[in-house]
Amino acid sequence: MSDDKTNTSELSRRGFMKVGAAALTAASMPMFFTKDAWAAKEFRNNPGNAGTVKFGFNVPQSGAYADEGADELRAYKLAVKHINGEGDGGMLNTMKPLSLKGNGILGKKLEYVTGDTQTKSDAARASAKRMIEKDGVVMITGGSSSGVAVAVQGLCQEMGVIFMAGLTHSNDTTGKDKRRYGFRHFFNAYMSGAALGPVLKQEMGTERKAYHLTADYTWGWTQEESIKNTTEALGWKTTAAVRTPVGAGDFSQYITPVLNSGADVLILNHYGKDMINSLTQAVQFGLRDKQVNGKNFEIVVPLFSRLMAQGAGENIKGILGTTNWNWALQDEGSKAFVKSFGQEYGFPPSMAAHTCYVQALLYANAVEQAGSFYPPEVIKTLEGFKFDGTGNGPTEYRAEDHQCFKDVLVVRGNQNPTSQFDLLNVEQIVPRSQVEYDAKIFGGELGPYEV
Amino acid sequence: MSMPLLRNDWVVMALFTAVVLSAPIWLSPVGAGYPDLLQKFAIFGIFAIGFNILFGLTGYLSFGHAVFLGIGSYTAVWSFKLLTMNVIPAVVLATLLAGVFAVVIGFLSLRRSGIYFSILTLAFAQMSYNLAYSVLTPITNGETGLQLTMDDPRVFDSATTEGLPSTTLFGMDMSGYPGFYFCAVLLIIAFFISLRIFRSPFGLKLRAIKSNQTRMRYTGFNTKPYLLTAFVISGMYAGLAGSLMAITDPLAGAERMQWTASGEVVLMTILGGAGTLLGPLLGSSIIKYFENIFSALNDGQLHEIFAFLPDWLENIVVAIAGEFVGDGWHLTLGLLFMIVVIFLPGGVVEGIRRASAFVRNMFNKSATDESELSAEKE
Numbered sequence: 025m026s027d028d029k030t031n032t033s034e035l036s037r038r039g040f041m042k043v044g045a046a047a048l049t050a051a052s053m054p055m056f057f058t059k060d061a062w063a064a065k066e067f068r069n070n071p072g073n074a075g076t077v078k079f080g081f082n083v084p085q086s087g088a089y090a091d092e093g094a095d096e097l098r099a100y101k102l103a104v105k106h107i108n109g110e111g112d113g114g115m116l117n118t119m120k121p122l123s124l125k126g127n128g129i130l131g132k133k134l135e136y137v138t139g140d141t142q143t144k145s146d147a148a149r150a151s152a153k154r155m156i157e158k159d160g161v162v163m164i165t166g167g168s169s170s171g172v173a174v175a176v177q178g179l180c181q182e183m184g185v186i187f188m189a190g191l192t193h194s195n196d197t198t199g200k201d202k203r204r205y206g207f208r209h210f211f212n213a214y215m216s217g218a219a220l221g222p223v224l225k226q227e228m229g230t231e232r233k234a235y236h237l238t239a240d241y242t243w244g245w246t247q248e249e250s251i252k253n254t255t256e257a258l259g260w261k262t263t264a265a266v267r268t269p270v271g272a273g274d275f276s277q278y279i280t281p282v283l284n285s286g287a288d289v290l291i292l293n294h295y296g297k298d299m300i301n302s303l304t305q306a307v308q309f310g311l312r313d314k315q316v317n318g319k320n321f322e323i324v325v326p327l328f329s330r331l332m333a334q335g336a337g338e339n340i341k342g343i344l345g346t347t348n349w350n351w352a353l354q355d356e357g358s359k360a361f362v363k364s365f366g367q368e369y370g371f372p373p374s375m376a377a378h379t380c381y382v383q384a385l386l387y388a389n390a391v392e393q394a395g396s397f398y399p400p401e402v403i404k405t406l407e408g409f410k411f412d413g414t415g416n417g418p419t420e421y422r423a424e425d426h427q428c429f430k431d432v433l434v435v436r437g438n439q440n441p442t443s444q445f446d447l448l449n450v451e452q453i454v455p456r457s458q459v460e461y462d463a464k465i466f467g468g469e470l471g472p473y474e475v
Numbered sequence: 476m477s478m479p480l481l482r483n484d485w486v487v488m489a490l491f492t493a494v495v496l497s498a499p500i501w502l503s504p505v506g507a508g509y510p511d512l513l514q515k516f517a518i519f520g521i522f523a524i525g526f527n528i529l530f531g532l533t534g535y536l537s538f539g540h541a542v543f544l545g546i547g548s549y550t551a552v553w554s555f556k557l558l559t560m561n562v563i564p565a566v567v568l569a570t571l572l573a574g575v576f577a578v579v580i581g582f583l584s585l586r587r588s589g590i591y592f593s594i595l596t597l598a599f600a601q602m603s604y605n606l607a608y609s610v611l612t613p614i615t616n617g618e619t620g621l622q623l624t625m626d627d628p629r630v631f632d633s634a635t636t637e638g639l640p641s642t643t644l645f646g647m648d649m650s651g652y653p654g655f656y657f658c659a660v661l662l663i664i665a666f667f668i669s670l671r672i673f674r675s676p677f678g679l680k681l682r683a684i685k686s687n688q689t690r691m692r693y694t695g696f697n698t699k700p701y702l703l704t705a706f707v708i709s710g711m712y713a714g715l716a717g718s719l720m721a722i723t724d725p726l727a728g729a730e731r732m733q734w735t736a737s738g739e740v741v742l743m744t745i746l747g748g749a750g751t752l753l754g755p756l757l758g759s760s761i762i763k764y765f766e767n768i769f770s771a772l773n774d775g776q777l778h779e780i781f782a783f784l785p786d787w788l789e790n791i792v793v794a795i796a797g798e799f800v801g802d803g804w805h806l807t808l809g810l811l812f813m814i815v816v817i818f819l820p821g822g823v824v825e826g827i828r829r830a831s832a833f834v835r836n837m838f839n840k841s842a843t844d845e846s847e848l849s850a851e852k853e
Contacts, residue, residue, distance in 0.1 A: 146728050218545065240608070269618075
């Protein structure tokens with residue numbers, strides 16, 4: 025027994041020395057890597073002399089916003105094609121001013137990698153980190169939830185990689201959580217409220233009681249706040265504002281109390297599949313056939329999209345809301361985009377697709393104009409950039425908060441659709457001046473150019 | 476052959492240290508050698524090793540362990556917000572607070588065993604998740620997740636430069652490779668503690684509880700304190716893992732506490748091999764690898780991989796393989812899990828053991844064959 029033991033320990037001492045030496049060598053190995061990295065680095069993921077450059081498309085491929093994510097990805101792939109000079113060029117033919125030449129970006133061929141945000145902040149950041157650290161992307165874009173957009177935007181600021189936000193409607197994205205490296209083309213909840221106000225007054229008068237059902241995260245909160253501010257300024261009262269979890273699926277437990285609350289307007293601060301489910305259930309519960317306080321019960325969906333209208337089917341008819349863009353618009357930019365998207369995929373693009381396509385183009389154009397991928401230069405080019413021909417009329421990237429300012433569409437669910445895509449009627453194009461606000465009202469700080 | 480060497484703890488630890496610290500090198504060829512994924516390997520390794528102390532040794536299946544992960548993350552982020560960006564207080568506070576919660580939840584849940592214990596822990600976890608998601612929004616910031624802001628007090632830090640500060644270890648930035656090495660060192664310490672527990676009288680008692688608790692009681696043992704200790708230790712491991720998640724990425728979301736996260740660690744442990752030392756670590760690495768690498772493969776990359784095949788065959792292979800990567804990675808993981816559970820109930824570790832036994836048998840056999848042959852000649 026004791027004999028055996030001494031034998032073991034002798035063996036292990038020698039083994040320990042050997043293994044220890046190996047461990048030390050291994051531990052010092054990463055130093056070589058970091059040394060190498062320092063020498064070449066003037067900014068993260070500098071494409072240098074490489075012949076290609078990569079974008080990272082971080083979109084939800086699962087969860088409540090998966091439909092929007094799929095459409096965003098289609099638009100991004102189309103944008104890559106157009107930037108590389110393939111296909112019919114799309115908005116490259118209509119956008120003004122334009123520096124892109126249809127030969128990639130600064131002569132480098134554009135490639136892309138994709139990731140699934142799962143509409144979760146953790147997963148989205150992990151996926152963005154993979155693209156930045158492993159795939160070496162120069163820009164991240166996408167996201168179909170403001171929670172995710174805010175989380176990824178913060179990460180991109182830390183990492184020094186520009187983030188072009190996709191579908192995010194919360195005031196916080198370019199308000200209290202704005203970042204120097206984050207840019208948003210999409211409109212926001214404040215603009216929805218400001219655009220919707222006069223129409224609501226005209227349609228429903230000033231003596232109304234509103235009941236809010238709100239998706240419980242940053243976007244829902246700010247939209248509820250903005251719509252409340254607008255409607256209360258009209259003289260409406262707010263009966264209740266109930267928060268519902270994202271991806272709840274069944275909203276009946278939230279809709280039943282609406283029936284007995286004395287409210288005569290239901291405002292659904294929901295998006296994606298959540299909005300499809302809550303609207304469908306609200307209609308099934310007979311809310312729209314009801315008379316309350318001597319008035320017709322009304323439902324308002326402040327943020328609308330064609331994909332949602334498609335999902336909600338019949339229930340969408342006559343319901344008011346706002347959108348960033350609609351495929352039926354007749355300006356040159358919209359027509360060019362709808363044409364090439366339709367040729368590629370066989371159906372018209374959603375507003376999520378539109379904003380993502382434009383964002384990819386805007387970044388590429390800014391790099392071309394700045395003549396460099398160096399992020400501070402690109403940011404300075406985008407700040408205060410004025411452009412036209414991208415479907416929203418004259419548009420400006422405001423330098424103070426990186427928010428695009430442009431006209432907003434008030435839409436209504438089409439009563440007599442002529443096709444399965446003709447679901448929304450543009451009720452009114454609200455001019456930019458009516459939805460503009462002071463950049464200071466939401467607070468927040470952009471942070472530094474150099475990180 | 477090398478078994479006596481492997482029985483020595485220090486040799487095991489030295490080998491383990493070498494393997495972990497050199498991970499950036501030997502994981503690069505399979506596309507996993509980048510800091511974020513390496514950090515995840517280390518963090519979820521700690522989580523699974525801690526879970527294994529409870530599940531692997533005592534057989535008590537906690538289905539709500541993610542709650543401690545979440546508590547650890549929230550504590551760490553609050554430590555960054557209120558105290559300092561140094562990671563040491565965050566790690567210590569997160570581990571301790573997770574321990575306190577583990578005492579409470581463990582004390583209540585351990586009144587029952589078997590499926591009832593699992594359901595109780597699951598109930599606690601779901602409760603905490605829903606609290607974090609809605610009621611406790613001022614503390615947790617709900618769905619959006621708790622983040623650092625510019626105007627946090629940070630009482631121990633001097634006035635920061637412009638922009639958000641990053642987490643540091645006495646001035647060393649905790650993102651990228653330094654972050655991985657910090658996690659790796661903690662993983663090595665965590666593994667060492669687990670190793671000592673496995674080979675201690677305490678570990679033996681826990682195993683005895685697993686094999687026959689009633690008999691333990693009859694011999695005059697009060698099993699409750701041992702169970703509670705094991706529960707608290709594994710809760711603290713989870714808290715540590717949660718704090719590391721916040722250190723490498725200062726953001727904490729409620730979804731970390733969801734039942735799917737609790738289920739994931741159960742999968743990791745069973746996949747790797749419950750009750751073995753290395754199994755949980757292997758299991759967590761396999762799952763995280765699948766989640767990050769397989770989920771990002773698309774058809775274009777598959778075509779590159781299978782480019783050596785003739786075109787028609789390549790298209791068929793890619794069409795089939797395409798279903799198992801990208802958003803189909805759950806399918807691959809499910810298949811793998813089924814194969815392991817059906818054919819290797821002891822997890823990947825059992826597979827490795829069988830393979831090495833097979834190889835050794837082959838060598839032994841050929842050796843005996845040779846000796847027999849030589850004997851015949853003589």
